[in-house]
Amino acid sequence: MHRKILETIREFIREHDMLVPGDRVIIGLSGGADSVSLLMILSELKKELNIELFAVHVHHGLRGKEADRDSIYAQELSENLGVPFVCVHANVAEYARINGVSEEEAGRHLRYRILEEQRLFRHAAKIAVAHHADDQVETVLYNLFRGSGLKGLGGMRPVRDAVIRPLLSVTRKEILAYLEEKEISYCEDSTNSGTDYIRNRLRHEIIPAVRERINEGAPSNILQAAKTAAAADACFEKAARRILESSGIRERREDGGVISIGISAENLKQEESIVRQYVIRQMIGETYLSLKDITSVHVEEAEKLLFKPVGRRIQLPDGGYALRTYDELWIKKEEKMLFSQSGGEETGLTPVMTTFPYKKGQEIPKNRYTKWFDYDKINSALSVRYRETGDYITLAGGGRKTVKSFMIDEKIPKEERGKILLAADGSHILWIIGYRISEYYKITDDTHTVLQIQIDGGKIDE
Amino acid sequence: MHRKILETIREFIREHDMLVPGDRVIIGLSGGADSVSLLMILSELKKELNIELFAVHVHHGLRGKEADRDSIYAQELSENLGVPFVCVHANVAEYARINGVSEEEAGRHLRYRILEEQRLFRHAAKIAVAHHADDQVETVLYNLFRGSGLKGLGGMRPVRDAVIRPLLSVTRKEILAYLEEKEISYCEDSTNSGTDYIRNRLRHEIIPAVRERINEGAPSNILQAAKTAAAADACFEKAARRILESSGIRERREDGGVISIGISAENLKQEESIVRQYVIRQMIGETYLSLKDITSVHVEEAEKLLFKPVGRRIQLPDGGYALRTYDELWIKKEEKMLFSQSGGEETGLTPVMTTFPYKKGQEIPKNRYTKWFDYDKINSALSVRYRETGDYITLAGGGRKTVKSFMIDEKIPKEERGKILLAADGSHILWIIGYRISEYYKITDDTHTVLQIQIDGGKIDE
Structure with a gap:
């Protein structure tokens, strides 16, 4: 069993080019089963992969004594493995209040921010997080049920910027078996008993019902579908990038920021609708800071401008807009509007x-x-x-x-x-x-x- | 309400070029709510679309008096609407026994076969069936949970060969409201109370649980995701077709059938993996009668041959195989093997x-x-x-x-x-x-x- 999980993960790391010799890797270590086994496994592979590890524990300041216990456990484990350890305190409750988000979301946000800070501070190349196959199944269904395109159906990516997820290839059950065999204890995982009701219901109600009533093998089928969706998404992103690189027209500020981007309407019309939509989404991405308020309706409406008369425009969030000119389709976002309304x-x-x-x-x-x-x-x-x-x-x-x-x-x-x-x-x-x-x-x-x-x-x- | 459902369907028919003036349309009419409203709505649109309708009722010979009642109802309704009607008897139980499939599957198979026969017999262009948005949600989840790629995630297509599905754009609820407003009665739909346990559990357990516990709007999000998956699938199919048209090498029998098809390994390697897999699937499709025993593992293994030495081959079902030669990847299926083993x-x-x-x-x-x-x-x-x-x-x-x-x-x-x-x-x-x-x-x-x-x-x- 132990050998098998190691081999699966080694192969997964290789397949996705997650690590190269010499990489320094920040490991998010909550002290729960998932992150403990991530640390253990990367420690086992450390020599052959020629990587250096740092464990970072984020103390959420939320669960009193229990959280202190987790923190101490994480530190002891790291020291036993000879992995440098740091505990960073985050005021999740305050962040949640100020930003008007749930504590779950605030915690996730702050964790990634702290890991990224540690990465920069330690000149590390990668951040390893402990999401596993069951988390992935949950994420895919979460996205499907709450609305998403191929991107969301693809679930979490094994590699995204500096973040790597070596455990995506194994299930929670395999992880627990590994820890049992190794006789390693762990803390109740704070992210697993979190306050995100929707995720908990998926995990404890919907997914078990699907396995029992529809198909025991549903999780692995969902993972397979997600892989295909992610591959399709990457393929369309690449096609769109190529189109914009070769024929996007950009108006820039002196700092290099794009304030408007246009593309030949005739050329874009030649593409499949789905490719057109990826192109438009990337155009918005170049002029907007974040795509989070951009919905598929915005993208579809912008696409329709290709077939509309010159001068037609549609409004986008935060004062940006899409505009049909004689030759092009433009996305424009006046920089001054970035922080404008509010x-x-x-x-x-x-x-x-x-x-x-x-x-x-x-x-x-x-x-x-x-x-x-x-x-x-x-x-x-x-x-x-x-x-x-x-x-x-x-x-x-x-x-x-x-x-x-x-x-x-x-x-x-x-x-x-x-x-x-x-x-x-x-x-x-x-x-x-x-x-x-x-x-x-x-x-x-x-x-x-x-x-x-x-x-x-x-x-x-x- | 009535006006709205008509407009939605009219727009959907237009959007997918389902019907052209002069088309003769065979309508599968079970007598249930779905097919009754399909008949009603197409009757309402008949004049403006300039189409001719024929109602075909398939008598499954399974439910005794109840089935007879449905058949009589379907006939009366058609006659009242001035639509020619025919009832065709099918021995579903025997077909199921002989072919070793469930009665549900046998019924579906025979219904499509009979509708296709009627289409040919009446020189009709199209067959209209009554699947609606809720059926689509079920189909997508069914495919996701039981294993499928983009094709299955895309659900049923609005148009597939001669078959059209004008009601895919409306929900069961809208259909029932329409019938209520029109004061039209209908029979308990035999396909809805069918023997397919998996579908029934999806309909009566899983989907309601997802709506209640995760997101009330999940069905429409699932439909949206399916639309995207179908568009992506069509896009890859088209790309693969183009590649095979321009550079596939075919060995044919005198009747035109393909016994082997090859493609330049160098060229295929240039493509994204997902496109390569669509190409390989189409290659198998050209040499095989049906893709139903071909799994994603077969396709992936064949793809890997691109990176294997000359002479390597992998076995495919029914005696076919994929072969790496010096310049090409081949799919070969000796015709004589078609009925061979069994x-x-x-x-x-x-x-x-x-x-x-x-x-x-x-x-x-x-x-x-x-x-x-x-x-x-x-x-x-x-x-x-x-x-x-x-x-x-x-x-x-x-x-x-x-x-x-x-x-x-x-x-x-x-x-x-x-x-x-x-x-x-x-x-x-x-x-x-x-x-x-x-x-x-x-x-x-x-x-x-x-x-x-x-x-x-x-x-x-x-």
């Missing part, structure tokens, strides 16, 4: 700040919504706020410019100016978010510590 | 015979397993059997050839000869099935009645 917090866009040591030559992200600054140049406490009198930025030559005159020069209407968020060090502005970063705070060869500020969009598959 | 009946290949009047100039099907003969030239009772001494066919010039010498000339090994099925009129053979039809029985301008013999494969989506 300000950052209410649109769910929380700036995330992370600090980590700078490694010379490290590639600075070109992402419009993720910026790096020289942390040691910050004088006072950093804040993210709207403009105030006296705000200024440093220009390339070293001179200063007031935020007010910057906004006038950029032709931002008066009534919009107060709606743009700024990352501020007193009156010295690091970043007019969505527009310009101050020369003064840019990364140089002398930078010791990086401050990363990230405007946080939603994730789709978890 | 004879026709045991492989589930039942010949289906249909007669209908011949319309001059009507296109004769080029399908390898569907052949037409001049019915009036048949002297004695027709039989489908293995060869006997004295069997002969008529050649193009009018001469005769014994089946024995035909088989010798075709280099069919001695031990295989007795395993080939023949359609026989006494000693005069109409069709050496899979090989050759006799010149004597071919359709001419003088033909009055067509005998169609069809070797029956499985259907996938219903």
